[in-house]
Amino acid sequence: MPSQTLEKPADNHALRSAVISVRGLHKYYDLGETRVHALRGVNLNIERGEFVAIMGASGSGKSTFMNILGSLDLPSSGSYRFEGIEVAALSKSEIARLRNQRIGFVFQGFNLLGRTSALENVELPMLYAHVSSQVRHSRTQEALSLVGLADRADHFPSQLSGGQQQRVAIARALVNRPSFILADEPTGNLDSRTSVEVMEIFQRLNELGLTIILVTHERDIAQYATRQIVFRDGKIVSDTPVLDRLNASEVLQTLPQLEED
Numbered sequence: 592m593p594s595q596t597l598e599k600p601a602d603n604h605a606l607r608s609a610v611i612s613v614r615g616l617h618k619y620y621d622l623g624e625t626r627v628h629a630l631r632g633v634n635l636n637i638e639r640g641e642f643v644a645i646m647g648a649s650g651s652g653k654s655t656f657m658n659i660l661g662s663l664d665l666p667s668s669g670s671y672r673f674e675g676i677e678v679a680a681l682s683k684s685e686i687a688r689l690r691n692q693r694i695g696f697v698f699q700g701f702n703l704l705g706r707t708s709a710l711e712n713v714e715l716p717m718l719y720a721h722v723s724s725q726v727r728h729s730r731t732q733e734a735l736s737l738v739g740l741a742d743r744a745d746h747f748p749s750q751l752s753g754g755q756q757q758r759v760a761i762a763r764a765l766v767n768r769p770s771f772i773l774a775d776e777p778t779g780n781l782d783s784r785t786s787v788e789v790m791e792i793f794q795r796l797n798e799l800g801l802t803i804i805l806v807t808h809e810r811d812i813a814q815y816a817t818r819q820i821v822f823r824d825g826k827i828v829s830d831t832p833v834l835d836r837l838n839a840s841e842v843l844q845t846l847p848q849l850e851e852d
């Protein structure tokens with residue numbers, strides 16, 4: 592893949608093969624008299640199949656950047672192309688459709704609906720996307736199996752451990768077959784073994800070809816990715832491949848097994 596990229600005339604090819612292409616991105620927040628310059632000229636390509644960890648101190652612009660990638664917010668200036676499409680040029684409803692159908696979100700706090708079973712939580716994005724009930728059913732089963740929760744489909748979030756809830760949230764993020772998964776501190780509320788279990792799922796999905804972008808402040812969690820990007824003061828200050836990558840299923844074998852429920 593890298594050698595091919597080098598042979599082609601640079602920009603054209605980069606735009607065509609990148610899931611995400613960001614150029615000269617700036618974001619300002621205006622707060623009355625003051626103006627916060629949260630992103631100060633970010634340039635980045637992310638290709639299909641990458642597993643990227645985004646790191647950086649609190650306030651460095653990670654969430655601002657993720658919100659733009661997730662089309663939850665627009666940049667103040669610069670370009671964000673999603674699969675070659677300039678997001679800022681889309682209408683509000685096109686952006687909503689892109690966000691709901693092409694991007695899978697995983698949050699620190701799981702964000703499941705409490706009075707709704709695991710199965711219904713996972714089905715929900717497909718209801719918004721008007722997927723037929725037959726396809727909904729098979730994709731829900733498939734996604735719950737992928738995260739190892741096929742036998743908990745009828746459980747409510749309160750009947751599931753934190754790790755299980757996050758796995759439901761990952762299944763929910765998968766069902767519309769997104770172009771990429773955006774996960775903001777997905778292990779922030781989990782103990783260390785459960786965190787590795789979640790990383791094991793992400794590594795398995797990534798091996799199946801899924802593009803994953805994950806924000807974390809934990810160095811060891813970032814070691815499960817294939818690429819690490821560090822933000823400082825609204826800029827990317829380093830962008831490196833992970834050389835001593837951790838394999839989550841191997842690490843799990845070295846950790847004591849906890850009793851689940």
Ligand code: ADP
Pocket residue numbers: 620621622627628629647648649650651652653654655656
């Ligand atoms: P991180 O996620 O790395 O902690 P953020 O993207 O949340 O960083 O914040 C970057 C900067 O932008 C910080 O100075 C923060 O205070 C500011 N900021 C973030 N969101 C807002 C907002 N909605 N309104 C005003 N300022 C914000």
Ligand code: MG
Pocket residue numbers: 653654655
């Ligand atoms: Mg943040």
